[in-house]
Amino acid sequence: MARKILLENIHIPGIKEYEVYRKNGGYSGVEKALKTMTPDQIVEEVKTSGIRGRGGAGFPMGLKWSFIDKKSGKPRHLVVNADESEPGTFKDRFLMEHIPHLLIEGAIISSFALEAHLSYIYIRGEYMWVFKILEKAIKEAYANGWLGKNILGTGYDLDLYVHCGAGAYICGEETALIESLEGKRGNPRIKPPFPAVSGLWAEPTVVNNVESISAVSWIVNNGGAEYASIGVGKSTGTKLISASGHIKNPGVYEIELGLTVDEFMNSDEYLGGMIDDRPLKAFIPGGSSVPILPAQYIFKTANGEDRLMTYESLADGGFTTGSSLGSGGFIVYNDSACVVRNTWNFSRFYHHESCGQCSPCREGTGWMEKILHRIETGYGREEDIELLWSIQGKIEGNTICPLGDAAAWPVAAAIRHFREEFEYHVRFPEKVKNIKHFVDEPMEKVRHLLTKTVQQ
């Protein structure tokens, strides 16, 4: 059995409740941190742990904390990013729903480390029931003296609020989140200045993912070195993976980073293999915005090494033959899935969620969606494939925030690895007008049609 950090106590009935959580060692991290450690010591521990931001970008968390501007003397804030909206990712919801006090405990310690006295959890609008769970948990924490004035008699004050967004993917981007938290329209800000210098109300702010913050109490209790001993290289600790798609056991799993993709996918402890006897076609390791990978690059990298569940190994090969760990939204497809339809679905999402602030993303996402929709429904043209390739290349890197990149990458990867499917859609429109086209006739069976058309 692999080690569990976040989901260690998840099997205990009633862990959602304060009493049960406390009885099982909950809030001991706060006691240790506030009574025996200085803020700088905690930051050092987190740095030693090597934990990287679990929201998707994988930026080292300790480093991020050390950037916060303490010299200016302005009030500082911690904002927990619970605006988990990436298609395929549902790990934070699981964590907050089943063990909410873990997040609150982490938020208290992190706020103390950052010397923040006012912190927020920003949760997406669609998670209304989780919002209520967190509100209840925060109330319990206040009632038991973990929040408020003079916590544990140490003289440290902290107010923690949970704020509900209105349901926008873009508000998961840290500066858009801050804008939304300030009560404005959730448009990403132009960086610099970075939130560590000028964030919430122009005051130094750190924005961290729920999963990252939830790991802090364990790091404080057990030491950063202990955390760093798990994992491979710069990918330390454990990671929650939310698995979905054509697999036997979908759900949220905590894995030690460094597990092979093969083991994760096929062992009974985790996903248990494919859902039925149809073969594996593709997978997305980190939520909808990371590149999709075809079967030949899933278990092995292009160099023939084992593909591991780490930041580095999944990114091995760059965008040509690699992908990214992202936020851990693990989506598996068998050969009945249509990559074009899947890409269209993602594009539709990004089109809907683009904030509309900068031109390439506002116009480009809509354009890509329309083209993909045409191709998928049998109205595509041969030149549309090149057009899509060109549009994605012109969005990528030219936008204010990473949403533009997130919209461009899946399209690029789909064309890069599954161009034949696009060609099939364009050349055999009558076949793809049947919505179950690949369920009835997978690509394997129709591939010969494409080679025929090339010969003509």
Add this chain to the structure above:
Amino acid sequence: MKVTIDEHTIEVEPGTTVLQAARMIGGDCVPPTMCYYSKLEDCGGKCRCCLVEISKGSERDPRPMPKLQPSCVTAVQDGMEVKSATSPRALEARQAVTEFLLINHPLDCPVCDQAGECDLQNLAYGNKNFKTRYIEQKRTYEPEDIGPYIQLHMNRCVLCYRCVKLADQLTPERVHGVIGRGDHAQISTYISKAIDNNFSGNMIDVCPVGALTDKTFRFESRVWFNKPFNAHRDCPHCSGKVTLWMFGDHVQRVTARKDEYHEVEEFICNECRFDHKKAEDWVIEGPRKFEKDSVLNVNNYTRQLKKVKIDTDDLVLEGRKQDQKKISMSEFPFDQAEMEAIKKANEE
């Protein structure tokens, strides 16, 4: 601080943006802008028209920046080297942005009041050989009445946010904004006919396209048929310095004075803009100058022209000076008529 843009080096104050530095240099290296407005704070970074390549970050950190940077919000570092018009990457990205801006922009320039002074027109024109690759239907919006003076054509909007920033910074209360998101985001008052602030008319001037136009000038005249004059009046609300757009003796439109980047020099009030359409209300200073390549110059007599006199015939008759000397039959002097002709020629 020293910054080099397209091989031109210039010394600037710290805090200057790359775009401002480029404008100081002038010429080809000035990137086009749709959303940036130097007179408004925090306005820019959105349209991505002004992307430049930064080939050297600074003297201290000479690494090039991997991504193209929006020059309007990128501050100059000491020793920075920027490629603007000399960077194929930046030019391609700008071209792409133009294409993106145009896919949903209606091509109704023939009936658009902004035509001739439209930044998007100029941007698209600068693209050269533009063919659309967009075959889908363009996005459209329901018409909306936002107030008595300003006509909103949401279909033409490029969401530059200039009018929003202007209302934030120039008027006490902003009553319009952006609602919705993505390519269905729109400028709206939500409550119709809500815009009535006395400085709201400046929204028309800052709008780079024909999304916000002057209702009192609507379909009155094409802008290039007007003669623009600088004029002023004694106004209790604003500086009163305006440009009058005249047709004969009629004032058809009043706008603020715009510089070469089409940015207003001094904002004016609605009273000056909409309520004083008689020439006698104004003190006319003289013709307004525009940059050379603007269509607005077509009908604009800003230069004083000398009358051209063609005097080839006279010169032929007079002959050259050396021919006026008698070289043959020198013992016979000129007669009276000849002497007079020579005298006249010498005098001139």
